[in-house]
Amino acid sequence: xxxxxxxxxxxxxxxxxxxxxxxxxxxxxxxxxxxxxxxxxxxxxxxxxxxxxxxxxxxxxxxxxxxxxxxxxxxxxxxxxxxxxxxxxxxxxxxxxxxxxxxxxxxxxxxxxxxxxxxxxxxxxxxxxxxxxxxxxxxxxxxxxxxxxxxxxxxxxxxxxxxxxxxxxxxxxxxxxxxxxxxxxxxxxxxxxxxxxxxxxxxxxxxxxxxxxxxxxxxxxxxxxxxxxxxxxxxxxxxxxxxxxxxxxxxxxxxxxxxxxxxxxxxxxxxxxxxxxxxxxxxxxxxxxxxxxxxxxxxxxxxxxxxxxxxxxxxxxxxxxxxxxxxxxxxxxxxxxxxxxxxxxxxxxxxxxxxxxxxxxxxxxxxxxxxxxxxxxxxxxxxxxxxxxxxxxxxxxxxxxxxxxxxxxxxxxxxxxxxxxxxxxxxxxxxxxxxxxxxxxxxxxxxxxxxxxxxxxxxxxxx
Amino acid sequence: xxxxxxxxxxxxxxxxxxxxxxxxxxxxxxxxxxxxxxxxxxxxxxxxxxxxxxxxxxxxxxxxxxxxxxxxxxxxxxxxxxxxxxxxxxxxxxxxxxxxxxxxxxxxxxxxxxxxxxxxxxxxxxxxxxxxxxxxxxxxxxxxxxxxxxxxxxxxxxxxxxxxxxxxxxxxxxxxxxxxxxxxxxxxxxxxxxxxxxxxxxxxxxxxxxxxxxxxxxxxxxxxxxxxxxxxxxxxxxxxxxxxxxxxxxxxxxxxxxxxxxxxxxxxxxxxxxxxxxxxxxxxxxxxxxxxxxxxxxxxxxxxxxxxxxxxxxxxxxxxxxxxxxxxxxxxxxxxxxxxxxxxxxxxxxxxxxxxxxxxxxxxxxxxxxxxxxxxxxxxxxxxxxxxxxxxxxxxxxxxxxxxxxxxxxxxxxxxxxxxxxxxx
Numbered sequence: 001x002x003x004x005x006x007x008x009x010x011x012x013x014x015x016x017x018x019x020x021x022x023x024x025x026x027x028x029x030x031x032x033x034x035x036x037x038x039x040x041x042x043x044x045x046x047x048x049x050x051x052x053x054x055x056x057x058x059x060x061x062x063x064x065x066x067x068x069x070x071x072x073x074x075x076x077x078x079x080x081x082x083x084x085x086x087x088x089x090x091x092x093x094x095x096x097x098x099x100x101x102x103x104x105x106x107x108x109x110x111x112x113x114x115x116x117x118x119x120x121x122x123x124x125x126x127x128x129x130x131x132x133x134x135x136x137x138x139x140x141x142x143x144x145x146x147x148x149x150x151x152x153x154x155x156x157x158x159x160x161x162x163x164x165x166x167x168x169x170x171x172x173x174x175x176x177x178x179x180x181x182x183x184x185x186x187x188x189x190x191x192x193x194x195x196x197x198x199x200x201x202x203x204x205x206x207x208x209x210x211x212x213x214x215x216x217x218x219x220x221x222x223x224x225x226x227x228x229x230x231x232x233x234x235x236x237x238x239x240x241x242x243x244x245x246x247x248x249x250x251x252x253x254x255x256x257x258x259x260x261x262x263x264x265x266x267x268x269x270x271x272x273x274x275x276x277x278x279x280x281x282x283x284x285x286x287x288x289x290x291x292x293x294x295x296x297x298x299x300x301x302x303x304x305x306x307x308x309x310x311x312x313x314x315x316x317x318x319x320x321x322x323x324x325x326x327x328x329x330x331x332x333x334x335x336x337x338x339x340x341x342x343x344x345x346x347x348x349x350x351x352x353x354x355x356x357x358x359x360x361x362x363x364x365x366x367x368x369x370x371x372x373x374x375x376x377x378x379x380x381x382x383x384x385x386x387x388x389x390x391x392x393x394x395x396x397x398x399x400x401x402x403x404x405x406x407x408x409x410x411x412x413x414x415x416x417x418x419x420x421x422x423x424x425x426x427x428x429x430x431x432x433x434x435x436x437x438x439x440x441x442x443x444x445x446x447x448x449x450x451x452x453x454x455x456x457x458x459x460x461x462x463x
Numbered sequence: 464x465x466x467x468x469x470x471x472x473x474x475x476x477x478x479x480x481x482x483x484x485x486x487x488x489x490x491x492x493x494x495x496x497x498x499x500x501x502x503x504x505x506x507x508x509x510x511x512x513x514x515x516x517x518x519x520x521x522x523x524x525x526x527x528x529x530x531x532x533x534x535x536x537x538x539x540x541x542x543x544x545x546x547x548x549x550x551x552x553x554x555x556x557x558x559x560x561x562x563x564x565x566x567x568x569x570x571x572x573x574x575x576x577x578x579x580x581x582x583x584x585x586x587x588x589x590x591x592x593x594x595x596x597x598x599x600x601x602x603x604x605x606x607x608x609x610x611x612x613x614x615x616x617x618x619x620x621x622x623x624x625x626x627x628x629x630x631x632x633x634x635x636x637x638x639x640x641x642x643x644x645x646x647x648x649x650x651x652x653x654x655x656x657x658x659x660x661x662x663x664x665x666x667x668x669x670x671x672x673x674x675x676x677x678x679x680x681x682x683x684x685x686x687x688x689x690x691x692x693x694x695x696x697x698x699x700x701x702x703x704x705x706x707x708x709x710x711x712x713x714x715x716x717x718x719x720x721x722x723x724x725x726x727x728x729x730x731x732x733x734x735x736x737x738x739x740x741x742x743x744x745x746x747x748x749x750x751x752x753x754x755x756x757x758x759x760x761x762x763x764x765x766x767x768x769x770x771x772x773x774x775x776x777x778x779x780x781x782x783x784x785x786x787x788x789x790x791x792x793x794x795x796x797x798x799x800x801x802x803x804x805x806x807x808x809x810x811x812x813x814x815x816x817x818x819x820x821x822x823x824x825x826x827x828x829x830x831x832x833x834x835x836x837x838x839x840x841x842x843x844x845x846x847x848x849x850x851x852x853x854x855x856x857x858x859x860x861x862x863x864x865x866x867x868x869x870x871x872x873x874x875x876x877x878x879x880x881x882x883x884x885x886x887x888x
């Protein structure tokens with residue numbers, strides 16, 4: 001497979017780095033509102049599962065195009081020698097101790113090494129003659145070239161640009177790297193294919209791969225959500241109550257611990273999703289998770305040595321039966337096991353009575369039993385939907401975010417009701433039932449089912 | 464093409480065998496879930512590498528040995544010895560009397576077959592979310608071999624455990640068979656049968672016909688004559704025995720009823736475990752997360768200076784005074800000494816170096832705010848010696864866009880130590 005290489009060139013501050021970031025899914029490409037941020041050419045590849053599909057070279061902007069064009073014109077004998085003159089220009093600049101045109105040297109070198117050209121302009125600013133020197137230089141390279149109109153602050157001058165650019169470039173497209181969804185990105189990639197016939201097959205394959213990869217990522221992101229929800233729903237925290245008077249304090253402590261754990265799991269889920277969608281540098285701002293549901297607490301009993309009431313009664317019954325068995329053996333079996341039966345019943349009844357109020361069981365004032373306060377697992381359906389909704393909102397946001405977008409990601413909350421309307425009634429009921437038992441754990445088939453519903457909720461709501 | 468990368472991942476994790484594959488995979492997942500180790504780059508090479516190369520680099524730096532496998536190997540050895548010991552006991556407990564064939568058959572053939580059925584039933588429950596509750600001894604196993612950190616991956620772990628447990632039973636039977644052959648080679652054992660309920664030899668012959676059916680084509684099976692002659696009763700003196708065929712019956716029963724079902728169950732559980740693990744590798748997003756981190760690239764030598772925080776002076780158009788030099792300025796409302804940037808550079812350079820330009824006082828370079836400051840402007844400024852200030856004029860541009868443009872001009876003015884003003888029309 002040939003790996004197409006494109007040099008992204010243009011005037012400073014027209015969004016070249018943003019376009020590179022979006023189309024190669026790299027959020028560490030340096031983007032700034034200050035012009036001249038990029039100082040050297042650097043290749044960024046689109047890599048999917050270890051395979052490189054194309055390479056975009058981020059370049060510094062033209063800084064002295066008129067001067068360079070004048071140099072070229074002075075050194076060029078005729079139109080047929082333009083490419084050679086350009087190559088001579090590069091060799092000349094490289095040989096000088098301090099290049100007079102360092103930026104043009106950086107951006108033209110990859111082009112003369114075979115890269116295609118993507119010329120980027122700002123569609124919100126008017127066309128002017130200062131760009132003609134740049135476009136003329138690019139014409140001299142003889143390389144396949146296309147133009148992208150980036151409407152940074154609006155599309156006021158897009159048609160003006162289209163008219164001017166079509167005289168220099170065979171393909172002209174409008175592309176906003178900040179908001180371009182998958183379809184728009186693949187449309188631009190299709191335009192790449194039109195530039196150079198040998199690249200067509202590989203770029204068409206790349207488009208198919210990207211579309212499939214996008215679906216896979218959403219599916220895997222949904223599976224991360226499912227695993228995180230299972231952790232959150234099934235989590236429990238316990239604390240022994242030595243004295244009932246401190247129950248309120250213990251309850252607050254448990255609630256805090258529970259809330260912290262849920263937040264940790266949610267944060268871990270968000271981090272995983274960020275890695276999955278390659279938004280490693282993304283900053284996000286989400287409302288902290290608050291636990292305000294009733295019936296989260298449950299009471300249980302604790303006994304010394306980690307036993308519970310059932311085990312104590314079972315042990316006592318066994319011990320009583322064993323003692324009765326000794327008596328049965330003593331009478332040679334004539335009691336017909338009545339001793340074992342009676343012993344077991346008596347011991348069982350006695351331990352049942354003794355453990356009726358465990359908090360009263362003390363040895364020299366030291367409690368040997370009492371109540372255990374437990375928080376979780378999550379059985380409240382409303383809160384379950386809250387957690388599901390938060391997770392889906394986050395996944396949906398990160399899936400749509402482009403890699404040129406460096407704003408702090410703020411979560412847009414959609415009502416789960418709106419999302420659920422995308423499912424049929426039957427599916428809504430099945431989803432509800434599945435969420436109701438998530439705290440007990442889901443088998444593989446159920447996990448896949450929940451994952452598929454999450455994907456549906458996102459895709460259909462977006463549509 | 465997308466699938467082939469994950470197949471490479473599967474091949475990598477299974478490279479050291481199915482038994483180790485799960486630990487390699489779960490360690491990988493735990494590494495990615497740990498915030499401290501998640502973002503580690505496993506290769507310093509700036510060139511993009513394949514998924515396999517990155518995984519190999521991770522393996523070298525992060526993967527540790529699994530003590531559970533050493534413990535498990537010792538357990539296997541113990542089971543083999545237990546099997547051998549059990550067979551030796553079964554063969555020698557009667558001393559000089561015949562060995563009742565039922566006893567070794569039950570211990571080493573029918574009993575294990577029943578256990579295999581139970582095992583198969585409980586193995587099916589591993590897909591249940593409460594699986595661990597059905598296997599209390601597995602909970603003990605997990606605790607003993609410190610597999611608690613894999614609790615989050617319980618379903619997968621259980622499939623591995625249930626598969627591995629089968630090998631314990633198989634090794635027990637292999638140990639028993641090895642012991643049988645070792646002892647039978649050097650000692651004479653006489654097998655017979657005895658029963659309180661089966662009075663009729665013909666009934667026993669029918670029972671044996673059913674039991675020996677799988678191999679009756681190619682091995683001598685106890686016929687009615689052997690059955691008659693090998694029956695012994697309690698408190699009766701042992702007579703002349705013809706136990707031809709009994710030892711083959713015992714050995715083949717162990718194989719067909721003890722080992723073969725267990726082996727089949729083991730193979731089925733191995734397939735189930737492998738399939739589940741491969742599916743987990745394919746469906747989990749960990750490989751993609753890992754690759755995102757490895758191929759993450761930052762811009763080199765990019766300018767990361769912060770903007771100056773001084774307020775920019777805003778002046779009215781009328782306030783522009785002194786020698787005004789235009790830069791890419793199309794508006795004719797101002798009177799300029801010279802328009803730069805619109806003709807050729809040679810003409811601009813010639814003028815900038817001329818006496819006219821050098822003699823100008825109170826120079827103000829007036830630039831169209833919608834343009835971007837470039838190296839050519841910097842060269843022009845360098846040629847304009849003396850007192851120079853910079854003014855930018857915006858026309859037909861939204862406030863938001865103006866604010867973005869001003870940042871570039873502000874930075875440029877700071878770099879070239881110019882006094883910047885924004886002209887308010």
